Amino acid sequence: MNRPPLLSRLARASGDRARDALLRRLRTITDVEGSHVVVDGKRLLNFASNDYLGLAQHPAVVEALVGAARRWGVGASAAHLLGGHREEHDLLERELAAWCGRDRAALFSTGYMANLGIMQALLDPRAVCIQDKLNHVCLIDGARLSGARLRRYVHADVDSARRQLDSDPAAAALLATDGVFSMDGDIAPLQALARLCREQQATLVVDDAHGLGVLGADGSGSVADAGLGQADVPVYMATLGKALGVAGAFVAGSEALVDGLIQFARTHVYTTAMPPALAAATRVAVRLARDEAWRREKLARLITQFRAGATRRGIALAESRTPIQPVLVGKSDEATRLSAQLEAAGFFVPAIRPPTVAENGARLRVTLSAAHEEADVDALLAALGASWATPG
Template identity: 60%
Template sequence: MAAASRPDLQERLAVQTANRERENLLRRVRTIDHADGPWLEIGGKRLLSFCSNDYLGLAQHPQLISALRSAASECGVGSTSAHLISGHRTGHAELEEALAVWTGRERALLFSTGYMANLGVLQALLARGDICVQDKLNHACLLDGAKLSGAELKRYPHADVDAAARQLTCSENAGVLLATDGVFSMDGDVAPLRKLAALCAHENATLMVDDAHGLGVLGSHGAGSVEAAGLNQYDVPVLMATLGKALGCAGAFIAGSHSLIEGLVQFARPYIYTTAMPPALAAAALVGVQLAQADTWRREKLSALIARFRHGAAQLGLTLSSSTTAIQPIVLGDAQAALDAANTLEWRGLLVTAIRPPTVPAGSARLRITLSAAHEEAHIDKLLSALEALHLRPASR
């Protein structure tokens, strides 16, 4: 091919962006000027937010802020190096130990983001010729991790354990890992973890759970969907969760056996070749872990708010998913309908995100409502009143 006939990569990207805008699917960045609990200021407007993942209301907790300030005063801002060079500080080690104890695992390993954690563990565990079986609604980083590993990716219909079983049984001569979200980020429902664990035990497959939206929220001690399902390290050998949602900080971790973590230290490239998270952030996250366990009232309050919202939505005739978690989507189907609804809610002082393809499947654009222990009953009632005024016609599911 002559050089002159090569495609212009930026021009191609511009065409793709224009196509997305024409289909009402263009994403836009919005700058938050100030945050005060569930209240956000954007461009001079004060909005009540229902699109944050701060499920326990810890992101602005004074104890987390104090811990971060104190650690930053003592050891500075950046860790200055990768964990394996000179970036691993006492705060990191203490946080890893606390996370391991909380989740009932032998060890835990910190990553800078959940995306990096999933890429790292899947790339380290899987190789060409192996098979990775995943729920079709898994988060993008699980899918990307499987693709980058070189393993064959097989996807089963959402929460369909029988379909997952068929994919496992036809893979007798390959190493197999089954990966699933614990709580699905766009639908809010919980994976059938007990059935998946039994299936993996029967088929000698490794089960991995991404519990980004379950940690801190589910389980008697807040240890997540795996704890809530009554499963342990042997049932779910690979557990990933994040620090940037219910714990109000940033970062992520993988928890499991000593041999798993030691193997990741040796072979997980996103861990090896990345600067460690700031030690001050680790100190704040450690306080978040402690509060998530001690302040049981946060989960109790969140549960009561979820029940209040679902009861009120039912009285309005709104069709909700089966979610009993903080994620409460209202599926409208059409992307423009979701955008219009979100814009009207914002005009009424509420910030609710319209989620559109390709984040969700085509024809399932939605309002993704998320609740927090930082909300009050009056906030829920304000949201319900605004939703009633929209006269929504949810899509059939």
């Protein structure tokens, strides 16, 4: 017997990435202060965070976490169905459902696990799953693990999605899309996709990880921003670790959906519930995100400022009205060079390279936050402009 050694294969694959300058490396943050982080002993202005509303360090959120930890301890100690579902979880689920205009919500430990649970509970090998080609990998993995036939449509192209649905008209169908795409920052054509799903009797799933808290008049996300509701988008997922500044995720929809997930979503049934103290902190973050509209207003001003300044300097940006502002570079080594030059100038803006994005699609993923000030954005633009003009 001569089986191939798996660890050696993994080492070779890592070596291939290193050779192609695509190896990912962990950077340890040793301190956080507002919009600044300390990396390798250097204090850097952070433009890589998904803390879009600046809530991760909000004193009221921190105090809620600490106070609830004193009451409940630091862990739930069991899965939801086995005694891990505490009062804080129940209250948070009710508040999230009300905020998003849904009947009920169910908490999950991460967005990745929420999407795996959705797909595994709703799909089987007889079904077809239609997905945008730029969807987050957890949606793709969820479809593959479900055994359903996975078909992908051209990014944000509703006609392409229609063709994929038409190719299998007798199968039960689920169409899944990000609300806001994590690497491009653009928003899915949700109204058109909802019409298509009604016509095709397909179930529409929206992953709103990067829309919740940012879009909509009260921050309730991309679906609300598009003027749609539960009848249009029956399955709504969002994470709690982006604009809300905490951690975890939820799925919201009808009573039947949530009951079904509690019964059949393995990533809910067989996972320890999130810490009750974290749920308590999230309830405070929800209220701040919903009620303090000035955070979204400030964020919108910073986005406009950044885009106008980049245009004046000839810096190529993807089309986006969200806090995700990709600086389009192309080659991986050039993106790495720009990131290093920005770090030397005092800014933390990691390069995003294949396979996270397409070949020749390397970029700097600039993310803006209500924690930033106009002077911070001006300083980044000046440094980016100087680096952009410097030959590699």
